[in-house]
Amino acid sequence: MKTIALAGNPNSGKTTLFNALTGSRQHTGNWPGVTVEKKEGRLKNHEDILIQDLPGIYSLSPYTLEEVVSRAYLVKEQPDMVLDIVDGTNIERNLYLTTQLLELHLPVVLAVNMADMVRASGNTLDLKKLSAVLGCPVISISALKKEGLDELTAELAKPQPTGHRPDSFEPQVLQALEEIQKLLADKVPPQSLYWYAVKAFERDERVLEELHLDPEQTRRLEAIVTKVEKEYDDDAESILTTQRYDYIERILAGCFTKRATASSLTWSDKIDRVVTNRWLALPVFVLVMWEIYTIAMGQTVVSIGTMGTDWVNDVLFGEWIPNGVETLLTTLGVGDVLSRLIQDGIVAGVGAVLGFVPQMLVLFFLLSILEDCGYMSRVAFIMDRLFRRFGLSGKSFIPLLVATGCGVPGIMASRTIEQDRDRKLTIMTTGFIPCSAKMPIIGLFAGAVFGQNAWVATSAFVIGIGAVVVSGIILKKFKVFAGEPAPFVMELPAYHWPTLANLLASTWERGWSFIKRAGTLILASSIVLWFLQSFGIVNGSLSLVEDNNVSLLADLGRMLAWIFVPLGWAGDMAWKATVATFTGLIAKEEVVNTFGVLYAGLGEVSEEGTEIWAAVAADFSAVTAWSFLIFNLLCAPCFAAMGAIRREMNNWKWTLASIGYMCGFAYVVSLMVYQIGGLFTGEVTFSVFSVVAFALLGLLLVLLFRKGYSGRDDTIHTAMALESGK
Ligand code: GDP
Ligand code: MG
Numbered sequence: 001m002k003t004i005a006l007a008g009n010p011n012s013g014k015t016t017l018f019n020a021l022t023g024s025r026q027h028t029g030n031w032p033g034v035t036v037e038k039k040e041g042r043l044k045n046h047e048d049i050l051i052q053d054l055p056g057i058y059s060l061s062p063y064t065l066e067e068v069v070s071r072a073y074l075v076k077e078q079p080d081m082v083l084d085i086v087d088g089t090n091i092e093r094n095l096y097l098t099t100q101l102l103e104l105h106l107p108v109v110l111a112v113n114m115a116d117m118v119r120a121s122g123n124t125l126d127l128k129k130l131s132a133v134l135g136c137p138v139i140s141i142s143a144l145k146k147e148g149l150d151e152l153t154a155e156l157a158k159p160q161p162t163g164h165r166p167d168s169f170e171p172q173v174l175q176a177l178e179e180i181q182k183l184l185a186d187k188v189p190p191q192s193l194y195w196y197a198v199k200a201f202e203r204d205e206r207v208l209e210e211l212h213l214d215p216e217q218t219r220r221l222e223a224i225v226t227k228v229e230k231e232y233d234d235d236a237e238s239i240l241t242t243q244r245y246d247y248i249e250r251i252l253a254g255c256f257t258k259r260a261t262a263s264s265l266t267w268s269d270k271i272d273r274v275v276t277n278r279w280l281a282l283p284v285f286v287l288v289m290w291e292i293y294t295i296a297m298g299q300t301v302v303s304i305g306t307m308g309t310d311w312v313n314d315v316l317f318g319e320w321i322p323n324g325v326e327t328l329l330t331t332l333g334v335g336d337v338l339s340r341l342i343q344d345g346i347v348a349g350v351g352a353v354l355g356f357v358p359q360m361l362v363l364f365f366l367l368s369i370l371e372d373c374g375y376m377s378r379v380a381f382i383m384d385r386l387f388r389r390f391g392l393s394g395k396s397f398i399p400l401l402v403a404t405g406c407g408v409p410g411i412m413a414s415r416t417i418e419q420d421r422d423r424k425l426t427i428m429t430t431g432f433i434p435c436s437a438k439m440p441i442i443g444l445f446a447g448a449v450f451g452q453n454a455w456v457a458t459s460a461f462v463i464g465i466g467a468v469v470v471s472g473i474i475l476k477k478f479k480v481f482a483g484e485p486a487p488f489v490m491e492l493p494a495y496h497w498p499t500l501a502n503l504l505a506s507t508w509e510r511g512w513s514f515i516k517r518a519g520t521l522i523l524a525s526s527i528v529l530w531f532l533q534s535f536g537i538v539n540g541s542l543s544l545v546e547d548n549n550v551s552l553l554a555d556l557g558r559m560l561a562w563i564f565v566p567l568g569w570a571g572d573m574a575w576k577a578t579v580a581t582f583t584g585l586i587a588k589e590e591v592v593n594t595f596g597v598l599y600a601g602l603g604e605v606s607e608e609g610t611e612i613w614a615a616v617a618a619d620f621s622a623v624t625a626w627s628f629l630i631f632n633l634l635c636a637p638c639f640a641a642m643g644a645i646r647r648e649m650n651n652w653k654w655t656l657a658s659i660g661y662m663c664g665f666a667y668v669v670s671l672m673v674y675q676i677g678g679l680f681t682g683e684v685t686f687s688v689f690s691v692v693a694f695a696l697l698g699l700l701l702v703l704l705f706r707k708g709y710s711g712r713d714d715t716i717h718t719a720m721a722l723e724s725g726k
């Protein structure tokens with residue numbers, strides 16, 4: 001059996017090619033020990049060849065989990081051949097990985113993908129010349145249009161010579177690598193020696209750990225590396241990166257011709273002229289998001305999401321299921337308490353959450369269009385420009401983007417950020433972004449209090465990003481976080497038509513995990529909540545109560561409700577809002593689930609919405625709705641996300657600081673919204689809290705505009721000096 005590893009940058013077309021080459025004969029699973037997808041399949045018409053789809057990687061330096069997995073596989077397992085797929089419309093950036101793969105001492109076949117788009121762009125690539133300089137077969141293909149696949153299959157089936165090392169580095173570096181190879185000669189297998197030398201030169205932490213150098217060897221290695229660093233006046237990793245890109249530029253100069261005239265912009269370039277324009281980019285982005293929220297959650301003729309949700313709420317969970325359940329319960333002769341548990345607890349609680357499924361599916365579908373067609377990469381690029389001004393890199397935007405689905409992978413995505421301080425800052429703020437579980441909370445208030453206005457959801461998104469930016473500005477001015485942001489290189493793939501199958505798959509994947517949670521976690525807590533709100537202490541003994549205001553849950557809620565008095569959570573809704581906020585820590589859908597259980601049967605079904613919505617509308621004013629919504633969007637995330645913060649920070653102090661910061665920030669913003677907003681609407685009279693609110697606003701402005709810490713960032717240099725014994 002011959003194994004071929006399929007490697008390439010994210011979005012280069014790996015999955016498409018893998019499917020085309022293997023047909024339906026494939027297995028998916030996870031890589032041992034991690035939840036990164038592992039796929040393998042047999043090459044069509046060549047049963048003895050196994051293709052292994054590696055997770056998308058930009059380089060063989062382990063910044064992300066995917067990169068760690070792929071690198072471990074390539075270096076340790078040594079497949080028989082590497083099929084490197086590059087995006088032909090972005091060849092320069094993609095060849096960066098190729099230069100590293102060629103150092104692995106494995107046979108490499110290079111597939112230049114997107115031939116159709118390359119042709120359309122008018123650029124030309126001389127494959128023969130490229131193949132000659134790289135010393136490996138180079139084949140032009142289109143994975144999507146199934147062009148060139150036979151030729152590629154033929155090359156894969158043939159035995160290929162071992163890839164020859166690219167001529168990327170200058171003599172000083174090569175000299176240093178020579179010396180390092182001597183140093184490591186008895187530690188690693190000879191075929192991997194060069195690769196290990198390169199990684200040791202870069203001071204790659206994982207490799208150094210694995211090598212177990214003794215102090216004398218460490219000292220010699222450090223001396224070799226520092227000498228080169230002095231000569232170039234740059235750090236080792238940047239030296240290699242620069243020389244690799246210089247090398248790519250040199251080879252492409254010989255075989256790549258860009259279409260000459262400037263007037264021949266591709267349509268992709270034309271779109272980018274508007275979409276990434278310095279002045280238009282942000283307004284366009286806000287407009288796009290607003291349009292998406294209008295379709296998914298608004299109240300217009302095009303709001304398919306809302307129509308679906310209305311139907312589920314009014315018909316499915318408004319009539320069919322309750323009526324059906326009632327009939328069933330009566331027929332079965334089920335007792336009063338149990339049928340109330342089922343109707344007011346389970347059906348109302350789970351139903352309140354499931355009602356938002358249509359809106360969420362539409363939202364996910366539209367977001368996957370943006371991702372699939374390439375617009376989201378533009379957004380990261382636009383955000384880099386914005387974030388950079390505040391000392392954050394666009395790299396911090398990727399975790400935020402992931403967090404719109406779920407905060408847990410969002411927090412994990414922060415691993416791509418190399419600088420520790422920026423990574424910490426990103427972990428601390430990723431939870432501000434409204435994740436999919438927070439969408440029902442937004443939907444509930446948008447529906448119950450704000451007449452389905454699409455601006456509610458849009459502003460929740462803007463408030464989330466705003467909280468990140470404001471936190472970035474404020475925290476960057478403290479010494480622990482100060483420093484230049486990391487450079488952010490990213491490719492802007494040409495716009496693609498998204499494929500329907502991809503869109504449906506990713507929509508379903510996100511939607512299904514939401515539905516699954518409603519059936520398990522949310523269901524279980526509906527039951528617990530219902531019991532706690534149906535029983536109370538009456539005359540010293542536990543008994544069933546009619547009014548949940550005297551229930552156990554109300555007593556519990558009231559014990560903590562004082563915390564939120566300054567935020568305007570008052571009257572009967574105070575304990576309900578408090579309980580909802582705390583159950584929201586289990587999972588954010590719980591907030592709506594809790595309202596579903598607590599408000600069941602309290603409102604009237606009407607034209608405007610469900611009975612629960614009506615009951616919520618009676619309890620919340622616009623200002624208190626905002627104060628509640630903002631607090632729940634920005635405060636500590638759910639337990640799963642807190643766990644992710646703990647894992648990524650790998651330190652309790654930082655974990656607690658992050659959670660404390662989020663809660664504090666949420667509290668301050670909600671306090672200002674209620675106290676200052678309330679003064680305008682007349683709900684609030686001027687009190688000591690108003691003074692506090694204005695004082696906090698002043699403090700926030702001072703923190704925003706004060707001069708930051710600007711000392712030189714000496715830590716790295718000091719650490720290096722210590723290590724080399726100076
Ligand atoms: P992966 O991230 O490397 O797995 O990339 P995918 O296989 O998911 O492909 C990314 C996008 O590129 C998808 O929208 C594909 O439909 C598209 N794509 C892949 N190959 C081609 C191609 O040859 N031509 C064009 N025009 N699009 C392609
Ligand atoms: Mg893929």
